[in-house]
Amino acid sequence: MTKPSVQMTRPIEESMVAAMFDRISGRYDFLNRLLSARQDVRWRNILISMVPTKKNGRFLDMATGTGDVLLAAAKAHPEYAEFIGGDISKGMLSFAERKSGEAGLTSRIHWAVMSAETIPEKAESIDCASISFGLRNVVNKEKALSEFARILKPKGVFLILEFFTPTSGLMSKVFQFYFHNILPRIGSLFSEKEAYTYLPKSVASFYSPSELRDSLRSKGFVVEKEINFLFGACRLVKSRKA
Ligand SMILES: C[S@@+](CC[C@H](N)C(=O)[O-])C[C@H]1O[C@@H](n2cnc3c(N)ncnc32)[C@H](O)[C@@H]1O
Numbered sequence: 001m002t003k004p005s006v007q008m009t010r011p012i013e014e015s016m017v018a019a020m021f022d023r024i025s026g027r028y029d030f031l032n033r034l035l036s037a038r039q040d041v042r043w044r045n046i047l048i049s050m051v052p053t054k055k056n057g058r059f060l061d062m063a064t065g066t067g068d069v070l071l072a073a074a075k076a077h078p079e080y081a082e083f084i085g086g087d088i089s090k091g092m093l094s095f096a097e098r099k100s101g102e103a104g105l106t107s108r109i110h111w112a113v114m115s116a117e118t119i120p121e122k123a124e125s126i127d128c129a130s131i132s133f134g135l136r137n138v139v140n141k142e143k144a145l146s147e148f149a150r151i152l153k154p155k156g157v158f159l160i161l162e163f164f165t166p167t168s169g170l171m172s173k174v175f176q177f178y179f180h181n182i183l184p185r186i187g188s189l190f191s192e193k194e195a196y197t198y199l200p201k202s203v204a205s206f207y208s209p210s211e212l213r214d215s216l217r218s219k220g221f222v223v224e225k226e227i228n229f230l231f232g233a234c235r236l237v238k239s240r241k242a
Pocket of ligand 1: 014017018021062063064065066067068069086087088089092114115116117131132133134137138139
C-alpha cells in the first residue's frame with residue numbers, strides 16, 4: 001500500500017496534521033518571522049492587548065504551537081492563576097515547553113496534548129481563550145467553535161487570529177501571488193515543502209470573514225471587534241460569550 005501523501009485535500013485526518021507540524025516544529029518560529037517579516041509578533045501582541053484583566057483567571061491558548069501567545073499572555077497577566085497551552089502536535093509543544101523554561105515562566109503554565117474538537121476542560125471554566133493561526137488547521141471547525149463556547153464562562157472572551165483570502169484590491173492580488181508562489185518556495189528552502197504549499201490551500205478552504213462571524217453568532221458569541229492586517233489577509237476577531 002502506498003503511503004498517503006501530505007499533499008492535502010480536505011477532509012484530512014487530524015493525525016496527519018499533527019505529524020506535519022511535528023516535522024516542521026524545529027523551523028517553525030524562524031520561518032514565521034521570516035515569511036511575515038516579523039509582523040506575526042505584532043499581530044500576536046495586539047491579540048494579547050485584548051486579553052481582559054482577571055484576578056485568578058484561567059486562560060487557554062488552543063493550537064498553541066510553540067507557545068508564543070501563551071507565553072506573552074503569561075508575561076502580560078500576572079494576575080491570572082493558570083495558563084493552558086493545548087495542541088495536537090507533541091513536537092510543537094516540546095518547543096513551547098523549552099521556551100517557557102528559558103523565559104522562567106513555568107509556574108502557572110501547563111502544556112498539554114489536546115484537540116480543539118474535544119477540549120478536556122469543564123463547561124464554563126475558562127475566562128479567556130485564544131487560537132492563533134490554528135482554527136484553519138482544525139479538521140472539524142464547527143465542532144471546535146462549539147467547544148470554545150462550552151468551556152468559556154459567560155462573558156468570557158474568545159480571540160481568533162487567522163489568515164483569510166483577501167478579496168478585493170490590487171494589494172490582495174499581490175498578496176495572493178506572494179502566498180501561492182513565493183511563500184511555498186521560501187518555505188521549501190528551509191523546511192518541508194508540503195507544509196508551505198498546504199498553508200495557502202488551508203486558507204482557501206477556510207471561512208470567509210462573514211461565514212466566521214455567522215458561525216460564532218450561531219454558537220452564542222457576540223462579535224465585538226475585528227481588525228484587518230495586510231489588507232484583510234490576516235484578521236483578529238474578538239468575540240464574547242453572551
Ligand atoms: C500554524 S500553527 C500555529 C501555532 C501558534 N498558535 C502560532 O500562533 O504560531 C497551527 C497549530 O495548530 C495545531 N493544530 C492543528 N489542528 C489542531 C487541533 N484540532 N487541535 C489543536 N491543535 C491543532 C498544529 O499542531 C499547530 O501547532
